[in-house]
Amino acid sequence: MDRLKAVRVFVEVADRSSLTQAAEHLEMSAAMVSRYLATVEDWLGARLLHRTTRRVSLTDAGVAALPSCRQLLGIADEVRQLAAERSLEPAGLLRVTTAGSFAEAQLTAALVDFQRRHPQVEVMLSVGDKATDLVAERVDLAVRITNSLDAAVIARPLARCRSMLCASPDYLQRHGVPRAAEDLHRHRCVAHAFGIGRQYGFTRGGETITVEVDWSFHTNETAVLRRAVLSGAGIGMLPTYYLGDDLRTGRLVQLLPDHEPDVLGIHAIYLSRQHQPLALRMLVDFLAARFAGEQAPWDLALQAHAPQAD
Numbered sequence: 378m379d380r381l382k383a384v385r386v387f388v389e390v391a392d393r394s395s396l397t398q399a400a401e402h403l404e405m406s407a408a409m410v411s412r413y414l415a416t417v418e419d420w421l422g423a424r425l426l427h428r429t430t431r432r433v434s435l436t437d438a439g440v441a442a443l444p445s446c447r448q449l450l451g452i453a454d455e456v457r458q459l460a461a462e463r464s465l466e467p468a469g470l471l472r473v474t475t476a477g478s479f480a481e482a483q484l485t486a487a488l489v490d491f492q493r494r495h496p497q498v499e500v501m502l503s504v505g506d507k508a509t510d511l512v513a514e515r516v517d518l519a520v521r522i523t524n525s526l527d528a529a530v531i532a533r534p535l536a537r538c539r540s541m542l543c544a545s546p547d548y549l550q551r552h553g554v555p556r557a558a559e560d561l562h563r564h565r566c567v568a569h570a571f572g573i574g575r576q577y578g579f580t581r582g583g584e585t586i587t588v589e590v591d592w593s594f595h596t597n598e599t600a601v602l603r604r605a606v607l608s609g610a611g612i613g614m615l616p617t618y619y620l621g622d623d624l625r626t627g628r629l630v631q632l633l634p635d636h637e638p639d640v641l642g643i644h645a646i647y648l649s650r651q652h653q654p655l656a657l658r659m660l661v662d663f664l665a666a667r668f669a670g671e672q673a674p675w676d677l678a679l680q681a682h683a684p685q686a687d
Contacts, residue, residue, distance in 0.1 A: 468497035478599035565611030
């Protein structure tokens with residue numbers, strides 16, 4: 378006899394405290410309900426229900442088994458839904474948000490590639506570094522770079538966000554090249570207004586190093602931070618996903634390459650794993666596959682050659 382159906386019968390009887398009502402709801406005879414209950418009790422090796430002529434109640438074993446039986450049915454329903462959706466084409470509007478710099482450097486191209494595969498999906502991409510209320514702003518997916526996650530949402534890791542300390546050749550010619558972290562005290566530095574405070578944090582040879590610095594320029598947008606560093610405003614810490622062309626062409630120079638800045642996580646953030654639109658689930662899977670690996674694809678591209686200060 379079908380064990381999964383037997384579990385469903387047990388849950389229905391437990392919810393209604395009546396074999397007769399459960400039989401009516403399931404459109405089967407009371408005798409058949411009794412057979413299914415016997416099947417699930419034999420399978421679990423325990424008596425799950427007390428039966429009287431008037432009502433049905435759970436035994437201690439039944440109380441213990443009921444939550445797991447509900448979970449089993451939920452998983453089974455989800456598997457059936459996934460199997461049915463494999464033959465369907467995702468469609469509809471997806472509202473996505475992320476930081477402007479990550480949208481420009483990585484996410485926009487990824488979303489366009491996803492739409493090439495699934496042309497019936499419409500994307501609304503908004504940008505901004507501040508946390509978003511997914512419910513109030515009707516956002517389906519937020520791609521955020523952070524190590525502080527809200528317990529109320531689901532976060533799926535996509536990649537690691539590394540950073541580099543950089544400056545323009547013009548700035549270095551005028552102010553010199555820092556040879557050690559302590560040299561940063563005498564340099565002009567550029568900072569993200571919502572970032573790391575008045576200090577830089579590094580790891581070098583397994584040792585954590587913190588250096589107090591003075592900011593000469595603040596901004597709340599990474600793209601503006603990059604432009605300030607390119608313009609010679611000072612030394613800045615920028616994410617590697619945004620630096621490929623600048624380092625390869627020599628517009629920016631990496632500083633203190635043996636000092637590893639703190640690493641952040643890049644996460645796909647959404648409200649629930651249950652009842653997700655097919656398009657959203659497939660987009661999250663697509664992004665996870667695109668950015669997967671111990672090193673992000675943009676870091677692998679930089680690994681071959683990155684000009685450094687002499």
